[in-house]
Amino acid sequence: MSVRRLRNLLLVLIATVTLILYGCSDEDPTSTSSAGFAGLGQDVDGFQDAGSNSSLTFPADHSAHPDYRIEWWYLTANLEDESGEPLGLQWTLFRQALMAPSKRPEPTPWAADQLWMAHMALSQGEQHQVAERFGRSHSQAQLNTTQNSQAGVVANPFHAWLDDWQLKANDEADNRDFDNLTLTAYSGEGDTRFGYSLTLTAEGPLVLHGNGGFSQKAANGQGSMYYSQPFWQIEGDVTLNGETKTVSGRGWLDREWSSQLLDARQSGWDWFSIHLEDGHKLMAFRLRGGGDDTDQAQGADYRSGTWITPEGQATSLANSDITLTPQATSAVAGRDVPTRWRLEVPSAGLDMTIEAPHANRWMTTSVPYWEGEVVVTDHASGEPLGEGYLEMTGY
Amino acid sequence: MTRVLSTLLSHYRRHPGQLVMLLLGLWVASALWSGIQAINATARDSYARADALFDTQLDQLERRDGAPLTRGEYYALRQAGLPVSPMLEGEVVTQAGTRLTLIGIDPLTLSSDNAMAQANTSASLSDFLTPPWQTRAAPDALAALGVARENASGATPTLADGNTLPPLVLAPALPPDTLIMDISAAARLLESGDEITRIVAAPWALAEAPSGFILTRATTLASPGQLTESFHLNLTALGLLAWVVGLFIVQAALGLALEQRLGMLRTLRVLGVSGRSLVVALCLELILLGLIGALAGIASGVWLARVLLPDVAATLGSLYGAGVGQELNLPWHYWVGGLAVSLGGLLLAGSGVLWRAARLNMLELGQMQAWRGGYRRQLTLMSISGALALSVALALYGWLRFQPPGDGLVAGFGLIAALLLASALWLPPFLALVLKVLTHLAQRRPLIHWAMADMQLQLPRLSLAMMALLIALATNLGVGSMVGGFRLTFLDWLDQRLVAPLYLNAPSEQYADIDVWLADRPEVFERLLTRRSDATLQATITPDGSRALGTPIELYGITPGESLTPHWPLLAIQQDRSSAWAAFSDGAIFVNEQLATAENLAPGDRLTLSAPGANETLTIAAIYPDYGNPRGQVLMASPQLAARFNAPPSSMGLVLNDNANVDAMRAALRERFDLGSDALSDQAEIKRIATEIFERTFTITRALNVLTLAVAALALFASLLAQARNRRQQLAPLWALGVPRAQLAQLNLAQLGGAALVTGLLAVPLGIAITWGLVAIINVAAFGWRLPLYLFPWEMAITLATAVGVALLAAALPTLRFWRASPRALLAEEANQ
Structure with a gap:
């Protein structure tokens, strides 16, 4: 879930500040925020608030929501190359409003009210390549074209871009809008060049999380608008170390926006997106802290999730439906990060071990976090059940 | 040891004049040197800040057809995957009328290791990017903006056009006269619309120019540091000259202080103080005096730099367009370096004294005649060293002839330095020779004969001061002719180029x-x-x-x-x-x-x-x-x-x-x-501005020149003062023999005036040689233009008169003392003999 994205937002803010104004800083960005991870627990002041009475309309909601503080378009994929070697990738576009809607500057040249950040990662075996970009835009509608803005997202036809990193409706497909997309992103030169050029085909419907798309993130009612497309079939080319390979596999796209995603007491999260071999999908997350409605500085964990049938029928999972236990940690980038988990959802008959085959999936971006491929096995028998992606922040 | 030291130092209690002279020499030498170094250090700091900024560190893209760049093109380049960043550059005029460079940047795409990025403040990115935005400026820019340092932070100065700058944030790493802000704020102030001044990229981030564009690599952009290097070399050479001349004073004062303490030193040795402790004590004395003199000198040097800096900054600005801060900016090594150079110079000047103290003969009497014997050897040594220096000069000249014009700036300075050294070293042997000949010629006229012989005795003491005078005069003449010649050429050239009475812009x-x-x-x-x-x-x-x-x-x-x-x-x-x-x-x-x-x-x-x-x-x-x-x-x-x-x-x-x-x-x-x-200007107005720039260029040269001559005069004065007592001993017997005081005083003045005249005459050809070196070698290498060699007979006459005047002035005080001494005192001198 999107919590990870939240930190990214913070990452935007703090990162850009540290990165750009102070040069590189080794400071732990999480320690500078007193309001949840990456400032994602800030008050709503002046922004629109995500609530259970909000509803989703498509294709309009695929585009940006500048009246909300933060937003992202988040794709992860479990692929394999021609020789069957597994390969993981991530592409994310984050948006953050620089000010409340009432305080936006006139749309003079270069004036911006939205800050954009994009991350890409490509992983195979022990290799893990990461890149990051920044951009700005003004939210006034007529400015949102590639000729007028460095970054932006428009709905129909769908187009999300930051420079040459672009996720857009596939011109060549019989375009059912959001069901056929292409993704292109490259970074570096020569031997260090990496990136991908992929086609994405949806093999199932969009899935709304929580209550009609409102996903609660803390016991006090804090939350975000959240939907996913977990049924992507992906084909295309990836380039790693200047070498290009043909790949195919499954992808998961998350869309989420909010003005206050986290409870101020929440320090980080662990988020899972799982593709099971029988066609089911599972999304589950744990927010560390904020799990009860008390004033305690460090509340209990808050868990939530969605169980999705192969046809796309979604069932929300509440705090009590999910048991999530870290079972082993690995030392990554000077920290201990849990890389083996036990996830139990008794209502769906699940008791799984989830393990990251490669622990070095640390994202060395301006706000760092862990994001990588996982394999899923039956906890009791050890039989393979599926694969997915895990994101962990605040470690 | 303490006792030995305090005994040695007690000498200065009885002769405070010597102490003053010694400290004065040290002070002058280190003040001029450190003043110039302070100017250079500040200028270098400014260049480094400018270099570290964008222009010289970033590759630049321009359109092949020369049309202005637009926002749309920038977005298209980004969407083609090129790591480029937009930049706006323009000028804003403050209410005081100063032009400041305004640079608008996009921190989101500018490579983050750039100096701009390190123009660090406590503000967040979002404050930089969003209204009311921020103006980053170095403290040097505050004066032009009319803002006091203490309330600079957050101030929003109004410009001449009535626009208001975004709140100020001080960023000392920025070059002077440069304001930096987000590109959106800059676009508003400069009313640039969709145009951008340049598109930049980190060095070598672009493998080749995109089609339709020209790529200029950072390395081919000239940095102010390179352009102005020769200017600073000129300054440094002048500073070095002042330092050398200042050390002559020190050498004279130290020599005297030792001479007068020879008796005391012998007594100490006889009392059982080892030669080694004596030398150590003298060393300690030198270091103590050196520290005092050097610290005072550095302090005054900083003051001098502060006074000269506005002129230097104006010169560099008008000659090279290089911005130099008006505030001194001195790194720690400046202070340490200044101290080291002053102390090093002192030890160099004092090494002769220490050498003699170490070899002190306990039994030898302080006889002038014995001194003179030693001096003969010294003269031979000087002639040989002078010949060596001259052959170095000739070798450098020969080498330079085979270099393409425009090379060999350092060699050019080397040639001039060697020439000066050779002349200075040959001066005492030459004076001795002249005296010998004159003594011979004046055999029939006893008083003049005596005066010549007496002069030969004075020569050892005076020679160093005369050397300093020669160097100062020759440099003065050389630099003066160069500046004067340049002025004539330049004005002539302006007349030839400005033929229209009215110019339209x-x-x-x-x-x-x-x-x-x-x-x-x-x-x-x-x-x-x-x-x-x-x-x-x-x-x-x-x-x-x-x-x-x-x-x-x-x-x-x-x-x-x-x-x-x-x-x-x-x-x-x-x-x-x-x-x-x-x-x-x-x-x-x-x-x-x-x-x-x-x-x-x-x-x-x-x-x-x-x-x-x-x-x-x-x-x-x-x-x-x-x-x-x-x-x-x-x-x-x-x-x-x-x-x-x-x-x-x-x-x-x-x-x-x-x-x-x-x-x-x-x-x-x-x-x-x-x-x-301002669209129409007269010829007269343009000439006035050009001449003003020219005059400013040489203000510093002139100021330093005058200071050098003053130092040389001081050196001469110090030497004469030092031997005033001895002079009385020499003159008293003549007075006792019936030579009138007035005649003796005239004789005394004539002796020195004559020596100075000979020195001055020698300085003329040397000065011409220096002028030639400056216009034919140094200017060509430093600025790229060769000037015709102009000579100014009137200036030479003035130089000669100055030499004689300085010598007479220096001789006047001791002569006056002799004149006013009571007969009893003179008789007492006689008795002492």
């Missing part, structure tokens, strides 16, 4: 209309349209072969007509002037002397020039002088420049008929084309 799109309008005016005799554009010198083709380059140069277009061609100065042409001008009108080029020197070009060579949309190979028809321009320039006929390089008009000179009314013309033009008050 209008927006470039207006020239076509103005030209049409002027063509019908009967009072306009000729319209001299100039054009300019930047280009790259891609290659030179000479009889020796062709050479690929990538040097940025300036293209300048003039209108060769009746008014301009007869006067325009040319240095080298292939046949005659008229054929050079004819070729010029047909598309040949002239190159300025700087470019010809730097690339070793001659008329007949060919240059390949490229600019947006054009690439031409053209023949050089002539070389012309272009004083004051740090860049290489290629001159073309205006119509040719427009046709080949599409260069926009930059100004127009209006030559009017004899009876035309300049003021009426000016008023008519202004009204017809709605021109601003």
Whole structure:
């Protein structure tokens, strides 16, 4: 879930500040925020608030929501190359409003009210390549074209871009809008060049999380608008170390926006997106802290999730439906990060071990976090059940 | 040891004058040296800040067709995956009238290891990017903005046009006179709309230029540091000279202090103090005095630098366009270095004293005659060293002759230094020889004979001071002639180039209309349209072969007509002037002397020039002088420049008929084309500004020159004062023999005046040699232009008079003392003998 994205937002803010104004800083960005991870627990002041009475309309909601503080378009994929070697990738576009809607500057040249950040990662075996970009835009509608803005997202036809990193409706497909997309992103030169050029085909419907798309993130009612497309079939080319390979596999796209995603007491999260071999999908997350409605500085964990049938029928999972236990940690980038988990959802008959085959999936971006491929096995028998992606922040 | 030291130091209690002289020498030497070093350090810091900023550290993209860059193009480049960043650059005028450079950046795409990024403040990115935005400025810029340092943070100064700057944030790492803000805030202030000044990228981030663009690598952009290097070398050389001359004073004072303490030293040795402890004690004394003198000197040096800095900054700004902060900015090594140089100099000056103290003969009597014997040996040594220094000078000269002109700045300074040293070393042997001859000639006239013999006795003490005087006089003369010659040449050259009474500076799109309008005016005799554009010198083709380059140069277009061609100065042409001008009108080029020197070009060579949309190979028809321009320039006929390089008009000179009314013309033009008050300027006004820039350039040179001469006078004065007591001993017997006091006093003054006159006469040819070295070697290497050698007999006469005047002045006080001494005192001296 999107919590990870939240930190990214913070990452935007703090990162850009540290990165750009102070040069590189080794400071732990999480320690500078007193309001949840990456400032994602800030008050709503002046922004629109995500609530259970909000509803989703498509294709309009695929585009940006500048009246909300933060937003992202988040794709992860479990692929394999021609020789069957597994390969993981991530592409994310984050948006953050620089000010409340009432305080936006006139749309003079270069004036911006939205800050954009994009991350890409490509992983195979022990290799893990990461890149990051920044951009700005003004939210006034007529400015949102590639000729007028460095970054932006428009709905129909769908187009999300930051420079040459672009996720857009596939011109060549019989375009059912959001069901056929292409993704292109490259970074570096020569031997260090990496990136991908992929086609994405949806093999199932969009899935709304929580209550009609409102996903609660803390016991006090804090939350975000959240939907996913977990049924992507992906084909295309990836380039790693200047070498290009043909790949195919499954992808998961998350869309989420909010003005206050986290409870101020929440320090980080662990988020899972799982593709099971029988066609089911599972999304589950744990927010560390904020799990009860008390004033305690460090509340209990808050868990939530969605169980999705192969046809796309979604069932929300509440705090009590999910048991999530870290079972082993690995030392990554000077920290201990849990890389083996036990996830139990008794209502769906699940008791799984989830393990990251490669622990070095640390994202060395301006706000760092862990994001990588996982394999899923039956906890009791050890039989393979599926694969997915895990994101962990605040470690 | 303490007791030995305090005994030694007690000497100064009895002779405070010597202590003052010693400290004065140290103070002067280290003040001048450290003052100049402070100026250099501050200037370097400013250049480093400017270098670290964008221009010289980033590759730049321009459109091949020369059209301005737009926002749309920038987005298109980003969407093609190129790591480029937009930049806006313009000028804003403060209410006080100062022009500041305003740079608008996009911190989100500018490579983050750039200095701008490190112009660190406590503000967040979001404050930088969003209203009311922020203005980053170095503390040096506050004065121009009219903001006091203590309430600078957050201040929002108003500009001359009534706009308000975003709140200030101080960023000491920025260059002076530069304001930095987000590109959106800069776009509003500069009203730049969708245009951007440049598109930049981190060095070598782009493998090649995208199609339709020209890529200029950071390394080919000249940095202010490189341009101004020679200027600072000049300053350093002058500082070094002052330091050497200051050390002469120290040497004289120390020698005297030792001489007078010889008796005390012997007594101490006899009392059982070892030679080694004596030397250690003397060393301690030197270090103690050195520390006091050096600290005082450095403090005054900083003061001196503060006084001179505005002139230096103005000079560098007008000569090279390099911004230098008005505030001193001194790194720690400046202080340590200054101290080390002063103490090092002191030990150097004191080494002779220590050497003699270490070899002190306990039994030897302090006899002048014995001294003189030692001095003979010294004279021989000086002659040999002088010959060595001269052969170094000759060797350097020989080497320089085989270098291409424009090389060998350091060797040029070396040559001058060796020449000065050789002359200084030969001065005492020469004076001794002159005295010997004169003594011989004056055998029939006892008093004069005595005076000559006496002078030979004084020579050992005086020789160092005379050497200092010689160096100071020669340098003064050399630098003075160079500046004077430059001034004549420069004014002449200005007259030749500024032939029109009125110059027009209008927006470039207006020239076509103005030209049409002027063509019908009967009072306009000729319209001299100039054009300019930047280009790259891609290659030179000479009889020796062709050479690929990538040097940025300036293209300048003039209108060769009746008014301009007869006067325009040319240095080298292939046949005659008229054929050079004819070729010029047909598309040949002239190159300025700087470019010809730097690339070793001659008329007949060919240059390949490229600019947006054009690439031409053209023949050089002539070389012309272009004083004051740090860049290489290629001159073309205006119509040719427009046709080949599409260069926009930059100004127009209006030559009017004899009876035309300049003021009426000016008023008519202004009204017809709605021109601003600064669009039209007189010839007189332009000359005044140019001359002002020129005068400022040499203010510092002159100031340092005068200071050096003053130091030399002090050195002479110190030496004379030092031997005043001895002089009385020498003169008293003559007085007792019946020579009147007045005659003795005159004799005394004549002795010194004569010595100074000889020194001054020697300084004249030496000064001419220095002038030659400056105009023929150093200026060519430093600035790229060679000046004709001008000599100023009147200045030489003044120099001679100064030498004699300084000597007489220095001699006056001791003579006055002798004059006023009571007969009893003189008799007492006699008795002492």
